Amino acid sequence: MTHSWGYSKENGPDRWHESYPSARGNNQSPIAILTKNVHSDPILLPWFTGYDPGASKTIKNTGKTCRIAFDDTYDRAVLRAGPLDGIYRLRQIHIHWGSTDDKGSEHVVDLTRHAGEIHLVHWNSKYSNYNDAVRKRDGVAVVALFMKIGKTPKPELKRILEEIDAIKTKGKEVPFSNFDPSILFPQNRAYFTYFGSFTTPPCEECVTWIILKEPIIVSSDQMLKFRSLSSNTAEQPFCPLVDNWRPLQPLNNRMVRTQCE
Template structure:
């Protein structure tokens, strides 16, 4: 049985939009910039981040029989400016693409959301083999990887403010499955892997429209949850797309060629950077489809 084995270095937060050693830290945890917890795994995060045992934690396992179809859920729409893409980086825990979010140049609207949410970054979670790696689980099925597009609600003033509000952040989750017809658009990200092999590496990544990564179907599940890395703020409206996109086994191997260590340190493969499903605790998962 696959297990998530990654520790957590709070110096490189999943939420940030900047460089690994700088603004990559969660804006909600400025005082923890240099603290390396190096815990054995997600099951111990709550020892330093109590919210990790909160009532609205992510990811979750979605069981179709328990999902509620909601006919009032609208179609979601993304309007992304390719010029907003800035850099791609390896922060030791994921591969991340960073976007300019200083104004509404790349936004997500509709679906379960009220108003426009600005795109801040996208990143991926993957496993040590092709049979697991996604964070959310659908009817017992784990996919090879899961891509997260992170947006925030500008009505809260800034990203740090959005992290403190239940409607502060919206994440579009896309499942990646290994298949015979890999989505060619993934090549744009993967061809940059060689430039960010080790922790702390960052490279220019411009003129990229992430909407090319969306599947054809706009069907989705939605629920209220959290970030899947400490401090696990419960500020996210999740929009999980029903249709996965395909990648090749070679493309997945490319992701697994990243190292979680710096250039002058021994190679340590960056794999299994996923958090196991968390208890639903009475939350309702809604679907835009029957």
């Protein structure tokens, strides 16, 4: 039975633990990162992706986010190195955003919260499938990109925004082919990393986070486009899909690491 969770007062993050006990675990995400407390780790490597644009399949309004699905039946679109051992397959990309430009990101760095956060979700291909991987501590790796409001928005976001009108309402899904997610990455690939959880139920603690320090620039108009999505189906009244971000979780003695400069 799937409980209906969401971001409203009735079913929001404060109540997720009632149906999903993991949400009360000791390794939950997102967290606040203070750079003065981040550990410079000489063994951390740069990370690499090899994404086959042909792996992208569909874009969907789930009612909770905008999600792009990828073919993960073999090593077609992969992430490796960085803090990771082995090869991780890209399964999906989804986005978190706010009702206004001053909030929306899930992670916070030095007290700064950005307008949005893009999550690229990968699973460790040494496991038989995604559902098996989420049960393992090293099962999942998520690359997180901050979306920061600025004057020179990233043109590469256009591909995603062009499909928004086709997926206005919950459950709408259209083909989304030939997309290489690496076009979204900023020039600087420096990152923070820590062990945590998914930021949506069931909030399994199986995620190695790779949070890129350099945000990508978006415009207010681009953020408005995300807010034009509805969290209701076509039959229901329009209800703006906004503020789909989870509040900060306790760090609980976890170490946040970064590469030595």
